[in-house]
Amino acid sequence: DGGITQSPKYLFRKEGQNVTLSCEQNLNHDAMYWYRQDPGQGLRLIYYSQIVNDFQKGDIAEGYSVSREKKESFPLTVTSAQKNPTAFYLCASRTRQLGDQPQHFGDGTRLSIL
Amino acid sequence: AQSVTQLDSHVSVSEGTPVLLRCNYSSSYSPSLFWYVQHPNKGLQLLLKYTSAATLVKGINGFEAEFKKSETSFHLTKPSAHMSDAAEYFCVVSYYNNNDMRFGAGTRLTVKP
Secondary structure (H helix, E strand, C coil), X not given: CCCEEEECCEEEECCCCCEEEEEEECXXXXXXXXXXXXXXXXXXXXXXXXXXXXXXXXXXXXXXXXXXXXXXXXXXXXXXXXXXXXXXXXXEEECCCCCCCCCEECCCEEEEEC | CCEEEEXXXXXXXXXXXXXXXXXXXXXXXXXXXXXXXXXXXCCEEEEEEECCCCCEEECHHHCEEEEEHHHCEEEEEECCCCHHHCEEEXXXXXXXXXXXXXXXXCEEEEEEC
């Protein structure tokens, strides 16, 4: 089955540590996205990428970094500069063909501070 | 700039009664509109989408939504709520050319037995 796989499902970070969240898709989608979700709030865009080797900052990019070396993969690194990283992180992808298509989402990674 | 407002943060209904989740959008262009559902600790699942075809859109699990340009609304409805409908629902507005998708803050639907 085609879809988006996020791993791990739960992740714990120590103070001063960088952690990387994985996102892989086998939908052959061009565009990929990272969102942060806090309790009782909607989704806020961290970074997005429309093609390989290119990405743009979203609304809350500070303290995060990404790479897009392969079409299928869009990992997110939460750096030590992100002072409040505890949240639910969602990865999404969508095709850029056939007009304005919806995003497909992974099942998320929940990040907590030790 | 485009934005989306979900008018209710929490809606509570009894099983078997109708569901209405309200969404208003602001867009300078003809938008695409989507409704998603999220169950606890899960990703978002697409319920339905409007992309300038028929104004009444039918989705999965008996949900439907009507695009009303004059009211800039895209409310989600279901004739009869089921216990499994209890979840968080998000309205999303999108404009294709600028790759800008905006999410509402969400509406939590509670279904009472």
